Amino acid sequence: MDMNGVKTVNGKVAHDTKLYVSVNGSLYPAKAKSRRQRWEVKPSEMANNTLNPIRAIVDGMKLTPNQDKPMISLSIGDPTVFGNLPTDDAVLQAMKDAIDSQKFNGYAPSVGYLKSRQAVANFYSCPEAPLEAEDVILTSGCSQAIDLAISVLCNPGDNILVPCPGFSLYKTLAVSMGIQVKLYNLLPEKSWEINLQHMESLIDERTSCLIVTNPSNPCGSVFSKEHLLKILKVASRHCVPILADEIYNNMVFPGSHCPSIASLSSDVPILSCGGLAKRWLVPGWRMGWILIHDRNEIFGSEIRQGLVKLSQRILGACTIVQGALESILNNTPQSFYNNTICFLKCNSEICFNELSTVPGLCPIMPSGAMYLMVSTKTVGIDMDHFPDFKNDVDFTERLVTEQSVFCLPASAFEYPNFFRIVVTVPEEMMVEACGRIREFCQRHYRPSSRDSNDLDQ
Numbered sequence: 001m002d003m004n005g006v007k008t009v010n011g012k013v014a015h016d017t018k019l020y021v022s023v024n025g026s027l028y029p030a031k032a033k034s035r036r037q038r039w040e041v042k043p044s045e046m047a048n049n050t051l052n053p054i055r056a057i058v059d060g061m062k063l064t065p066n067q068d069k070p071m072i073s074l075s076i077g078d079p080t081v082f083g084n085l086p087t088d089d090a091v092l093q094a095m096k097d098a099i100d101s102q103k104f105n106g107y108a109p110s111v112g113y114l115k116s117r118q119a120v121a122n123f124y125s126c127p128e129a130p131l132e133a134e135d136v137i138l139t140s141g142c143s144q145a146i147d148l149a150i151s152v153l154c155n156p157g158d159n160i161l162v163p164c165p166g167f168s169l170y171k172t173l174a175v176s177m178g179i180q181v182k183l184y185n186l187l188p189e190k191s192w193e194i195n196l197q198h199m200e201s202l203i204d205e206r207t208s209c210l211i212v213t214n215p216s217n218p219c220g221s222v223f224s225k226e227h228l229l230k231i232l233k234v235a236s237r238h239c240v241p242i243l244a245d246e247i248y249n250n251m252v253f254p255g256s257h258c259p260s261i262a263s264l265s266s267d268v269p270i271l272s273c274g275g276l277a278k279r280w281l282v283p284g285w286r287m288g289w290i291l292i293h294d295r296n297e298i299f300g301s302e303i304r305q306g307l308v309k310l311s312q313r314i315l316g317a318c319t320i321v322q323g324a325l326e327s328i329l330n331n332t333p334q335s336f337y338n339n340t341i342c343f344l345k346c347n348s349e350i351c352f353n354e355l356s357t358v359p360g361l362c363p364i365m366p367s368g369a370m371y372l373m374v375s376t377k378t379v380g381i382d383m384d385h386f387p388d389f390k391n392d393v394d395f396t397e398r399l400v401t402e403q404s405v406f407c408l409p410a411s412a413f414e415y416p417n418f419f420r421i422v423v424t425v426p427e428e429m430m431v432e433a434c435g436r437i438r439e440f441c442q443r444h445y446r447p448s449s450r451d452s453n454d455l456d457q
Contacts, residue, residue, distance in 0.1 A: 050176040053168040054412040061397045065404040072425065072433045075408040077217065079281050079370060079424040085343070087281045088336040094327035095320065104323035110311040112138025112289075112322055119326035120289050124274075128263040135292040137307050140316035142247040142288040145273035147173050149243045149290055150209065152306040153271070154179045158208040160243075161199060165373070165413035167217050167245065182207075183414060188364055188375055192221035196230055203238045210240050212261060215248040218413050218420040219373050220348070220366025222256045228264050235268045241298070244272040247288075250337070251279055252368040253345040262293035269298040276321070278370065279337065280328065287321045347423040347430050348372055354434035359445040360385040361437075363421075372421045373410065383417065384448040386441075392417045402443075403436035 020027040058075075065071045079085045098104055111117065117136040125131040139145040146169060154160060156178030162170045164183035171181045184199035186192045199210075212231060215222045223231070235242055244261050252258040262270045275288030292304060348366050355363040355374060363374045389395040392409040396419050400406050410418035423430065 046176050049178070050172060052172050053414070054408070057393060057409060057412045061393060061400075063397065063400045063406065065400055066402055069404040069436070071400075071404045071406070072429055072436070073406045074421045074425060074433055075406045077370065077422055078283055079278065080283065082425055082429070084426045085281050085340065085424055088332050090331045090333065090336075091280055091282065091324075091328050094324035094331065097327065098320050098323035101323065104319040106319065107315060108138075108317070108319045108322055110315055111308055112136070112317055113319075116322040116325045117289075119329050120291075123329045124260070124291060126260075126263055129260060129265075129293055131291060131293075134304075135294075137290040137292070137311055138317040138322060139275075139288040139290060139311070140314075140318070141283075141286040142245070142273050142275040142277060143169060144316050145275065145288040145290045146170065146243070146245060148307055148310050149271040149273055150174055150179070151177065151310050152303055153241060153243070154208045158206050159202075159204070160209040160211060161202055161207060161240075162211050163194065163213055163216070165218050165410055165415035165418070166211070166213060168412060170211055171414075179208075180206075186216075186219065186221075188219075188373070191364070191367070192216060192219040192373075193223065193227055194231060196234055200234050200238070203234075203240060207238070207240055209243050210235055211243045211245060213245040214261065215251060215258060215368035216371075217248065217369055218371050218408075218410065219364070220369045220371040220423075222252050222258045222367040222369075225257065225259055225264065228259065228261050232261065232265050232268050240268075242268055242270045244270050246272050246274045247278055248369040249274055249279070251341065251344070251370070253341060253348070253366070256367040258368060262291070265293065265295055267295050267298075269293065269295045269303075276328065279340075280332065281340065285318065285321050287317055287325065343427075344370060344423055347425070347427060350427065350430050351421055351423055351434055354431070355437065358438045358441045360441050366423075370422055370424050372423055373418050374407070374421060375418050385446055386444050387446055388444050392419055395419070398444075399437065399440055403440050405433050405436050405440075407437075 020029060114133055117138060118133040120136045121131040121133050137148065139148060150160065150173050154174070154177065159180035159182050160170070160174055161184050162181050163186055165186060174181050182202040184202055185195040187195050242261065246260060249260065250258065260272065262272055270293040272291040272293060273288065274291070276285055277283035290307065292299065351372050352363045352365045355361050361374055363372055366372050383389060383391065386395060389398060391411065393411055396407050396409045407419040407421050410416065410420055413420070425433070
């Protein structure tokens with residue numbers, strides 16, 4: 001190269017078609033810049049792999065209500081829709097005080113304010129499962145808590161065990177991350193207990209998480225202490241951590257008991273996901289949390305640090321709700337919780353009793369949460385009795401068309417020929433809806449040939 005930076009060979013200019021860049025006096029071949037010939041912007045694989053089964057089914061339904069009857073929606077898991085279940089005045093006052101203080105208008109730490117995390121730890125701590133502030137991650141609703149929990153435990157190619165029927169978000173999140181979902185069966189004839197033998201048969205060396213939903217959406221079931229211990233025994237035998245979706249924790253009807261699964265675990269580490277949405281009747285406030293119940297330091301610092309790192313991707317929980325959280329947890333009166341449970345139980349009993357005598361239907365009485373599943377003889381809507389319909393989606397679609405009652409087909413939970421009813425509607429609306437469902441079924445019900453043979457005998 002000469003003094004002017006021209007590349008030479010034996011004193012002659014080298015005619016080289018390659019491009020070079022000069023770095024500290026030395027020439028290096030430059031990469032030729034490629035130019036796109038046309039615009040081509042495509043969605044990511046994660047976006048393409050993200051599917052909400054509920055939306056996929058509902059958006060494909062032809063929902064045209066009967067104009068002569070006002071619409072009654074029994075499909076939405078939002079207790080605030082009809083205005084009959086307001087939150088408590090103490091909860092509202094806590095929010096007003098947090099706003100008026102002007103202390104919570106800025107950014108909070110990604111895992112939440114220390115004082116707020118301590119308040120959650122104090123509220124849920126028990127001798128069998130003690131908690132400190134460091135064991136709590138505040139999130140934007142329970143949905144983000146579940147997202148973070150799956151993200152910290154699982155890699156692409158891993159698999160997770162998910163209840164069937166179960167909350168559709170688990171699959172939506174997992175599949176988008178390249179995680180396989182294995183569905184384990186619940187047993188409707190045993191009040192939706194887990195088929196433990198089936199669940200255990202699905203576990204392999206790539207199983208990174210077992211999801212347990214208790215109380216259940218969509219079933220409204222509540223696992224007994226004995227059943228929870230059996231679940232823990234399976235998880236312990238195969239060294240699989242548990243993601244406990246406990247958003248409906250303590251929303252249990254009188255006569256049932258729902259201990260946190262972490263309070264029963266001696267060796268299985270558990271990430272428990274919860275929040276304000278359901279028990280405090282404020283789903284739009286988007287306040288959730290993860291409770292880290294480590295056992296024998298199995299999670300250790302790595303899982304904790306992983307959760308912290310993941311929480312830093314998006315600063316989640318609303319700071320104003322965080323500021324109100326201690327007061328909400330400490331000052332909400334027990335009477336508020338009791339009244340909510342009393343209403344849900346009463347509505348569930350109305351629905352169960354009314355539909356129990358409807359031809360072709362068999363509701364399964366819930367023990368908690370806000371839902372009731374309807375089936376026929378524990379095997380789903382018997383389409384032999386309803387030949388006018390192809391499946392549960394067709395059944396519920398026609399129910400809207402004829403009676404203006406919308407129940408969610410359980411195909412949305414990968415459990416065809418059932419449907420889910422939300423029991424948060426006003427009592428008179430529940431009675432009216434059940435009457436319309438009865439009228440609909442009486443119009444379309446046909447005895448099967450087997451029933452006719454039984455009558456002949």
